[in-house]
Amino acid sequence: MKLNPLVLPPILDETDASSLNVISIKSFDLCIKENGPSHHTKNFYTMKENPGDETKLIVRRGQAFKIKLTLSRPFSRSKDTLNFVFTLKNDDKPSQGHGTLVGCTLQNNSYELGRSNEWGSAIETISGDLMEVLIRPSCRAPVGEWTVDIDTQLLNTDGVRNYKYPSTFYVLFNPWCEDDQVYMSDPEALREYVLADTTLIWRGSYNRLRPSVWKLGQYEKDVLDCSLLLMSKIGKVTPAHRNDPIKISRALSAAVNSPDDDGAVLGNWSEDFSGGTAPTKWVGSVAILQEYYKKRRPVKYGQCWVFSGVLTTIARTLGIPSRIVTNYSSAHDTQGSLTVDYFVDSEGKVLEEMNSDSIWNYHVWNEVWMDRPDIGGEFGGWQAIDSTPQEMSDDMYRCGPASVRAVKLGEILRPYDCDFLYSEVNADKVFWRYTGVNKPLKLLRKDTLGIGHLISTKQIGRWDRDDITDSYKYEERSRDERDTMAKALKQANSVFSRYYLNEDFNDVYFDFNLQDDIKIGETFHVTLQVKNRSDEKAYNVVGSLHVETVLYTGKQRDEVKSSTFDVKIPPNSVEMIKMEVTFHEYYEKLQDQAAFNISCMVNVKDTEFEYFAQDDFRVRKPDIKITFQGVPTSHEEIDVIVRLTNPLPIPLKKGLFQLEGPGIESQILMKIAEVPIGATTSATFKYTPPFSGRAALVAKFTCKELDDVDGFLAYEVKPRPEDVLIESNEINGGYTTLIERRDVIP
Incomplete structure (x- = not known):
């Protein structure tokens, strides 16, 4: 002893x-x-x-x-x-x-x-x-x-x-204490970033944003003990350093993933999720952390938003203000060059085997709030950390904390990993045409605007989006933005000299676009507008249109449809080239997040000019509707109804609703045998709100024909009359006061 x-x-x-x-x-x-x-x-x-x-x-x-x-x-x-x-x-x-x-x-x-x-x-x-x-x-x-x-x-x-x-x-940690390193002065921000146990995660694509609810569940059974286990045993934060939010947040960014240390979540970006749970089927962090605490083995499976949701839960559990951040068109720059290079063939098809960089439709990471005495007071506040295992930092799969202020200023040498974060939101996108071994590459296009769109987090106190792009970068094309890029390139010691080999040609104008707001089950059209601006000369254009399924990480999967064209454009005229894609053409090849890549490659005959364009989009899935039969009151049972309409031209079979919320210790599961074409299904369950105040119910629906469908209901629970007033002895004042109970999300 x-x-x-x-x-x-x-x-x-x-x-x-x-x-x-x-x-x-x-x-x-x-x-x-x-x-x-x-x-x-x-x-x-x-x-x-x-x-x-x-x-x-x-x-x-x-x-x-x-x-x-x-x-x-x-x-x-x-x-x-x-x-x-x-x-x-x-x-x-x-x-x-x-x-x-x-x-x-x-x-x-x-x-x-x-x-x-x-x-x-x-x-x-x-x-x-x-x-x-x-x-x-x-x-x-x-x-x-x-x-x-x-x-x-x-x-x-x-x-x-x-x-x-x-x-x-x-x-x-105590973000209410002025002397604590994680002190945050705004009481509404504290309610949102420390106390709220449910949040929103933005997914989809930059032209079709999709909010999904995530049950953080920091108050639930075993979550606190699991968070401390991940910090100390898995993250290996020594006892002497368990007072330091910088070291703890850096360690947690590694402890949540599994490659180095058998952390909480095993990543899987394949199409095979056997032996575990598909990332799109998770509703929140609680089941993940409870399973990990019980078995002490990585939980299968996660992708970026799952890693981020779990890390947010742990940070808020320990008392570090935290929020989930989504960056649309997010660069994964493996070379540290601050550019993302794409290589395509003569038809405009991406050559995956040559591409080490990638652009994710979206990427999700975290921000945590703290002072940064190690790098200077001006770099305190929000710090980016990322637990998705992308690149190694100091020989481990971890990222951050990177001062968001330092990222905006292009101070990429500030610890930790500011260079990687800077590339994710600021890298330039460069497209090259590859024609063969030992043949010169042709620069088709340089896009300085294609990376880092609509950087998003949940608004304080509202179930809506807060655009925080300007906290990471200056306005595109502004003097500050280009000056910051020049500073970052200089610090990275990167040579950025590209020869513009594509002919400077203005007679023919191209506009490549896709109709907006496509619901899953519908037909959509890809359109290329070609405008001849010459008063005298006709031009022949030849090219191809492509639609491919794509993972949200930007990795190409299956070709859905392609078409070629060879048309003559008279002077001062416009030609519309269209390709129709039906549900039955894309459905069997659709990936779990319903994302596509569309591209076109065009050559103007008798010139050296080539036009290349590409874009990502997703088809929109339906939302689950949740309603109460009455007014929710604490400790009183109430009926809850969930509804879903089938948007597909085929029936939905063997469906499953999953629901989580305050006081629901294990997920409520409700099976649905079949939902006919165009029909609406519903299910009802009994629910007893445990406390008064603000709360949210979260629902997800899965079946073989349609998955990754979710919905939520944010609501206010009325207190019972006997709960409205309770005595409270103020610790430091020695007097008694009466306060209203508000126990769900204070």
Whole structure:
């Protein structure tokens, strides 16, 4: 048994302790009901009474919490002394120097708690044998589980009694504390980025954005313990550094993926998801983290939005403000050149075997909020971290924290991985035509506007999109934007000299486009407009149109349809070249996220001019509609109805609804035998909201014919009359007030 060096040894003879009248601890109350609201931790599973599970206190560092001690006799401020010893659990060698072993002497008055960067304890009130004590963890305390020992002693004697609290309590980051490195001043932002347990993730493509709801579930069973496990055991953050959000967030960006360390989620970008769950079928983080905590093996399977959703859950659980960010047309620059090079053949087909870079329809990462004393005050605030295993950073698959401010300024050498983030939102897209080995490449097109569109996150307090593009980059084509790119290229030591070999030709104008808002099941058309602007000369144009399925990572899959053309365009005239694609032509080849790549390659005969264009789009899937039969009230059962209309010209068979929400411990599953063509199906279930306040229900539908369909309902739960007013003893004020209960998402 290891001895705690700060705990005094008891006197040898207990009879002597009694004769000396050394005070003893009869009971120790952590005042969970009072501390929970003050520390914004009342919704955590472990803070509630659950049959078969121990209730534990969760507090935030830099802020006092209350305990009540029942003593063997009244405490005398002049004769008795009491010392607390706090030890970080699972630290093999706790030490005062590392801040993992802390002793503090009980002070006589609450104003004597001391400096915020030190642990403190002080008497608040004494009433007979009952003493109320305030304890304030240091604002720099390591986050994790702590034990507590108490030594009591009579002044000027050797008599000592020891009391060891038989359980533990948790200390988290405190973004409400001005002295904490993760401090955030805006209360509405704190509600959104720390307390909200449901959020939106944007997917789709830049021309058809698709919000999906993600149940973060940071308050649910085992999520806190799993988050601490991933930080300490998988992320290997040493006990001494568990007070540092920079090191913790960097470690978590690796711990959430599996390649280096058997982290939480196994990535899979193939079409085979056997032996696990397809990424599009996850509704939230809870099932993933609970499975990982139980089995200690990577959960199958994830893609970028799954990694991001899980990482957001962990960050908010630990108390670090976090949000999910989607970047449309996101570059994956493997060479660090700040360009993405695409090679195509004479027909305009992408040569996958030559392309090491890629452009994802969208990519999802995280931002976490903190000061950055390591690189300078101006680079604090939002920091980008990315747990999708794309490229190695310091020999591990991790990314960040990269200061978003540094990315915007082109400061790509600032730690960590600002260069990679900069490329994702700013790289130039360059298309080359390949004609064979040892033959020169022909530069077809350089696109400085094609990367980094509509960078999106959920709005504060609203179920809508917040465009944060201007926090990552200056306006395209602006002087600041090009100056920043020049600075980044110089720092990257990259040579950017491209020869423009395509002929400068303006007589013929091309406009390549696709009709907007295509619903799955419908026919769509690809159109190339060719305009001859010459007053005298006719031109012949020859080329091809292509439609291919594509993964959201930009990787080409199957050709759906192509067509060739050879047309003569008279002077001052316009020709429309169209290709129709029917549902039955694209349906069997459609990938799970319903994305396509369209492209065209055109040559103007008797010139050296070639026109190439490409774009990505997706067909829109239906939404699930969720409604209540009545007004939701806390602790009262209500019927919930989910509905879905079949948009396909074929029946849907063997469908499944999955639902999650506050108080639903395991997913509600409802089977649907068949949905005829054009029909609407519905299912009803009983639901009891556990608390009043804001909340959201999340639904997903899957079947063989149609998957990755979801929907959500954000709602307000009314409190019961008996819940509207409850007593609350203010910890630092000593007075009683009446407050309204709002327990779902404070």
